[in-house]
Amino acid sequence: MKLLKKGKYVLLALSIIACSKDEDVAGSSSASITNLTFTSVSVDDTGKVVGVTPTSTGGTNTVYTVDFGDANAIGDADIKQTSGPQVTYEYQATTATYDIKVTAVADNADEVSVTKQHTVTFEAGVSLADFEDEASLNLRDDRDNDGVTIEVETKNGKDGTPSKVGVVTSKGDLYEAFIVNRSKHVDVTSKSIITMDFYQETAAEIPVLMKLGGASIDGGFDIEVLATTTATSGWQTLSFDFSKDATNSFPNHETTTITLDQFQSLIVFIGFAETTTGTFYVDNITGGGLGLDVPDTDNDGVIDSIDKCVNTPGTVANGGCPEETDPVDAPTAPTKSAADVISLYSDAYTDVSVDTWKTDWSVSNYEEKTIASNPVKLYTSLSYAGVETTSATIDASTMTHVHIDIWSSNATEFGLKIVDFGADGAFDGGDDTEGAKTITGFANGSWVSFDFPLSDFPGLVNKGHLAQYIITALPNGEASVFIDNFYFYK
Structure with missing residues (x-):
């Protein structure tokens, strides 16, 4: 079968050459192919994919047939044709030497062949995720938001x-x-091709994006x-070449300089920017290398890439954050006269209508709880939360003045911004004013009452159309804050 195949490729090449005359015979050519040669190089990180680029002079409409010389090939799988551009072939995953033969044919010219040896030095790709050891992958998804x-x-x-x-x-x-999220960085500084086996139930062209996040260098994108x-349905292998095809991710997508670095996380979007539904399988994410250890800044045994409280020691069960504790008592009840109060939230007064206690642009979790028969608001993983x-x-x-009671087990700073929308009652209408107040040094683990003079909110020139109240805390994205008795008074 293999010998028969070797005799067929010349006929295959000749079939695409138009003969100038029916009576042309071998040896009567009016032109000749000279200086036939080729280069053979590895074109992937494992060494088993080899590219051949043939060149010659003297021929017209020259076509090259490249026999990669793989005795284990099925049929003619190792024979490729080209008019000059590189052709590639994937050998078996083993180190071996092969005789690669290139045959050239052209108009009115005798065929010419040249043979060279190429040694495949196979180097298996690094396994980034084969899913046999699930615990080492620290997989994350979006199930908490009813997502993927x-x-x-x-x-x-x-x-x-x-x-x-x-x-x-x-x-x-x-x-x-x-x-x-491996415990070591994904390193694409020298080997930069990552492949992934992918299974789809139905034949479809689906955009799949692979992102590397958390660069090890300061300011890296x-x-x-x-x-x-x-x-096609079933299994296929996708290839992601970060040395040739990478772009910077949003919001740095317009920066053209690409830095191949070490990254904490490997992120895969199936159906990127499309409404793709269904069940898919992924396996054998391979390539690049494993580099530096991912840091554990707070030394709590939870690596930074999955630690929700990077700077505060916590537990594995709570995502690297301290186990939540709740106050056991309610704050002291307010005693201001109701006639002197405008209340957003307090059992002691009649509250005004509040549109939302967590705007859609907030970076925080929010829930309502009852402590000692007293309703309170709770913000967790708080960076900032908008009340409107x-x-x-x-x-x-x-x-x-503005009054607010807070209780926190870990906040080191608390802030409140107040925004007045002006007479037009619209955000960014040209007459908005705002001011912010922050405070540190308060106690954790007990209720703390703040009474801020409105004069302490620089920039809040107008107070006749208050519309937004933004609560902030540090550590950013880690603080948990209970609030109660939020009101203005005179």
């Missing part, structure tokens, strides 16, 4: 044998992803590569 999920299950892998794979269920969000599945009274702004022009 990934589970490790036993399925028939690409080679047809049962193995553990990642089963991804996409819910149709434009930008939903699962994340692999996340980078990403977009691939597209072929429209936009439907009916507050006229606090006669008020002199």
